[in-house]
Amino acid sequence: MVKARALIKRRKAVRNIRKITRTMELIATARFKRAMDRALEAETYTRKIAELVGDLARSVPGAVHPLLERRPAVQAGLLLVIASNRGLCGGYNANIIRAALGRIRENEARGIRNLLEISGKRAIAYFRFYGFVAERTYTQFEDKPRFQDVELIAERYLQAFLSGRVDRVDVAYMKFLSAVRQTPVVETLLPLVRAELSAPPSAPKASEEYEFAPAATTLLQELLPVSFKVQLFKCFLDAAVSEQIARRVAMKAATDNAEEMIRRITLQYNRARQAQITKEIAEVIGGAEALK
Numbered sequence: 001m002v003k004a005r006a007l008i009k010r011r012k013a014v015r016n017i018r019k020i021t022r023t024m025e026l027i028a029t030a031r032f033k034r035a036m037d038r039a040l041e042a043e044t045y046t047r048k049i050a051e052l053v054g055d056l057a058r059s060v061p062g063a064v065h066p067l068l069e070r071r072p073a074v075q076a077g078l079l080l081v082i083a084s085n086r087g088l089c090g091g092y093n094a095n096i097i098r099a100a101l102g103r104i105r106e107n108e109a110r111g112i113r114n115l116l117e118i119s120g121k122r123a124i125a126y127f128r129f130y131g132f133v134a135e136r137t138y139t140q141f142e143d144k145p146r147f148q149d150v151e152l153i154a155e156r157y158l159q160a161f162l163s164g165r166v167d168r169v170d171v172a173y174m175k176f177l178s179a180v181r182q183t184p185v186v187e188t189l190l191p192l193v194r195a196e197l198s199a200p201p202s203a204p205k206a207s208e209e210y211e212f213a214p215a216a217t218t219l220l221q222e223l224l225p226v227s228f229k230v231q232l233f234k235c236f237l238d239a240a241v242s243e244q245i246a247r248r249v250a251m252k253a254a255t256d257n258a259e260e261m262i263r264r265i266t267l268q269y270n271r272a273r274q275a276q277i278t279k280e281i282a283e284v285i286g287g288a289e290a291l292k
Helices: 004-059 092-109 121-129 147-163 194-198 216-291
Strands: 076-082 113-119 136-138 168-178 181-190
Touching: 004 216, 076 092, 076 147, 076 216, 092 113, 092 121, 092 168, 092 181, 092 216, 113 121, 147 168, 147 181, 147 216, 168 216, 181 216
Parallel strands: 076 113, 076 168, 113 136
Antiparallel strands: 168 181
16 A cells, blocks of 8 residues: 555646646636637627628629639648647637648648748647748737737738639638637638628618718728638637637546545545554554564
8 A cells, every 4th residue: 555655746736737627727717708809809899890880882783893703723722730839728729730631631632832930839849840830929918919010921821812822712720609618720811701791680681872982982992801801810810719718628627637636645644544443543543562
C-alpha cells in the first residue's frame, strides 16, 4: 500500500492544479461574456449590411462587380486559418486544423494552388512541423480582435482577388452559433455570393420607392468591399468567443477531474493511515506481550 506521506504530497499537488484550472475557468468565463457581446453586436451589424446590399442589388438589375465574379477556372485559392495562440482549450485547434487540411487536400485534388495564411501560434506550429509554407502568419489576435487590424488584411485580400493573384478566398475557423454550439467551418468569402445579396427579405415589405444619392450603382460599388471586410471581422470575432467557450469547458472538466482525484486520494490516505495505526497498535501489543 502507498505510504501516507506520499499520498499527502500527491493530494497537495492535485489541489494546486485544481486552483489553477479553476482560475483559468473563471477567466475564460469572463472573457467569453465580453467576446460574445461583441460577436452578437457584429452579427446584427453584418446582417444589416447584407440587407442593405441586397436592397441595392435588387434596385440595380443585372448589377456587375468584380467581387461578384465567380471565375470558371480557379487557379489559386487563398486559405486563412484562424486558430488560437494558447492551448488548454480541448479540441478547438485540432478541429479547425482538420477542416483546413480537408480544404487543402480538396484544392490539391482539383489542381488548385494553395496560398496559406495562419493566425494563431498553435496552427502556425502545426503547419510548420508538417512542412506547410505559410505566406503570412499572425499572432496579434487574442480575445479582442480590432477591426483596424482585420481591415488591413481584408484590403490585401481584396487587392489580391481583384488583381487576379487569387481566384478564391476561404477562411477556416470555429463558427459561433450559440453558447452551446460551435462548429469548425471553411467558408468562401470571395467571390461574394450573389444569391445572398439578391435574395428577397424574409418578411414582405410594402412597395416603396427610393431615391439614391449618389446612384444605387455607386453605393453598391462602395458597400460590397465593406460587406467583405465586415464578414472577415465577424470570422475573427466568432473565433475569439468560440475559443473562450472551448477553454471554459476544458478547464471545467479538468477541475471536476481534479476534485474526483482528490476524493480518491483522500480515501486512499484514510485507508493507509488506518492500516498504519493498526500496525502500530499491533506492535505495541506484541511488545507488551513479549515483556510478560
